[in-house]
Amino acid sequence: LRIAEVNPNCCSITLLSEQFSPNTTSDVAAGMLIPHTYPDTPIHVQKQWFKETFTYLFAISNSNEASETGIHLVSGWQIFKNPSEAEVPFWSDIVLGFRPMSAAELQKFPHHSHGQAFTTLKCDCPPYLLWLEKRLKANGVQIHTRKVADLWELHSEYDIVVNCAGIGARQLVGDQQLFPIRGQVLKVHAPWVKNFIRDGDGLTYIYPGIDSVTLGGTREKESWRLSPDPGTTKDIFDRCCSLEPSLQRAQDIRVKVGLRPSRSCVRLQREVLSQGGAKLLVVHNYGHGSGGFSVHRGTAEEAAHLVGECIAALQGSSSRAKL
Ligand SMILES: Cc1cc2nc3c(=O)[nH]c(=O)nc-3n(C[C@H](O)[C@H](O)[C@H](O)COP(=O)(O)OP(=O)(O)OC[C@H]3O[C@@H](n4cnc5c(N)ncnc54)[C@H](O)[C@@H]3O)c2cc1C
Numbered sequence: 601l602r603i604a605e606v607n608p609n610c611c612s613i614t615l616l617s618e619q620f621s622p623n624t625t626s627d628v629a630a631g632m633l634i635p636h637t638y639p640d641t642p643i644h645v646q647k648q649w650f651k652e653t654f655t656y657l658f659a660i661s662n663s664n665e666a667s668e669t670g671i672h673l674v675s676g677w678q679i680f681k682n683p684s685e686a687e688v689p690f691w692s693d694i695v696l697g698f699r700p701m702s703a704a705e706l707q708k709f710p711h712h713s714h715g716q717a718f719t720t721l722k723c724d725c726p727p728y729l730l731w732l733e734k735r736l737k738a739n740g741v742q743i744h745t746r747k748v749a750d751l752w753e754l755h756s757e758y759d760i761v762v763n764c765a766g767i768g769a770r771q772l773v774g775d776q777q778l779f780p781i782r783g784q785v786l787k788v789h790a791p792w793v794k795n796f797i798r799d800g801d802g803l804t805y806i807y808p809g810i811d812s813v814t815l816g817g818t819r820e821k822e823s824w825r826l827s828p829d830p831g832t833t834k835d836i837f838d839r840c841c842s843l844e845p846s847l848q849r850a851q852d853i854r855v856k857v858g859l860r861p862s863r864s865c866v867r868l869q870r871e872v873l874s875q876g877g878a879k880l881l882v883v884h885n886y887g888h889g890s891g892g893f894s895v896h897r898g899t900a901e902e903a904a905h906l907v908g909e910c911i912a913a914l915q916g917s918s919s920r921a922k923l
């Protein structure tokens with residue numbers, strides 16, 4: 601979508617995907633704007649990605665499209681057992697009203713000694729993904745269901761390929777640095793829960809959305825198993841009830857599993873593939889791990905910029921362009 605917005609009328613764009621909403625990892629995401637840190641990306645870059653994403657979604661949450669997109673503000677607490685874990689994160693001045701929790705607030709959590717209160721954005725991902733699809737169509741983007749086995753199969757049809765395959769990139773481009781971190785979550789009906797609660801260890805969280813509350817979670821490195829585990833469902837439910845006892849009365853429990861496409865840094869890079877004298881321009885944008893929703897607009901901005909560079913290179917070269 602960002603490519604179409606940045607380069608209007610400059611190229612024709614086709615989106616190819618094996619799966620669409622509701623069958624993607626992004627559909628499983630809780631959709632909270634709380635960044636995770638990529639160890640091999642400079643913090644100022646991650647901060648910029650988060651800021652752009654927050655600003656973009658904040659504007660949507662403030663528009664008449666807020667309910668269709670599922671984007672809304674949510675306030676709550678991130679809580680810690682040890683003061684050493686409760687350092688001020690790099691994103692504290694981007695979310696709204698970040699402050700240490702008061703003693704009165706901490707009374708709610710007798711097993712935690714410190715905490716941070718703030719307001720951030722949350723998105724119910726399936727409606728947001730459908731809204732993005734609608735925006736793509738409005739921008740003239742063609743959409744086809746297709747599994748790509750090898751980037752070279754696109755060479756005769758397209759000048760530039762943008763690889764946003766998530767965990768699928770492991771097979772598609774053979775990236776051994778990309779690995780799954782399996783996450784299981786529950787979506788429950790508990791409309792009285794209004795505040796988010798996140799244990800600072802990142803394992804247990806309660807995120808109220810518009811239609812359901814997401815209860816998490818798990819982080820299982822290198823597990824490719826997409827089927828839910830009943831023992832884990834009970835464990836997640838018990839952990840969440842110990843933080844928010846009213847959840848005992850939650851109803852309509854649905855279980856979801858997703859594979860976080862994890863890497864030490866998002867792969868945001870131009871690459872020129874060569875084969876027998878032929879060249880294929882590729883822009884990679886995958887490996888967003890546990891925090892892809894939190895930075896998606898910022899990384900899309902950078903990917904669209906890289907596509908702009910590819911277009912300029914094609915226009916400057918004598919190669920036959922199919923733009
Ligand atoms: C349980 C859980 C909770 C999460 N909660 C949050 C959260 O609260 N906040 C947050 O910021 N992040 C969260 N995340 C992380 C977030 O979900 C991911 O970072 C993000 O969804 C990755 O998006 P993506 O578009 O790269 O991948 P995907 O959503 O997996 O999309 C990749 C697309 O590429 C297609 N594809 C793959 N291979 C091929 C191929 N060979 N040919 C054609 N198409 C292909 C797929 O079909 C799919 O449509 C969570 C993740 C999980 C699992």
Ligand SMILES: O=C([O-])CC(=O)C(=O)O
Pocket residue numbers: 630632634783798802805816817860889890891
């Ligand atoms: O950690 C969180 O708060 C939610 C999340 O992004 C995940 O489970 O990957």
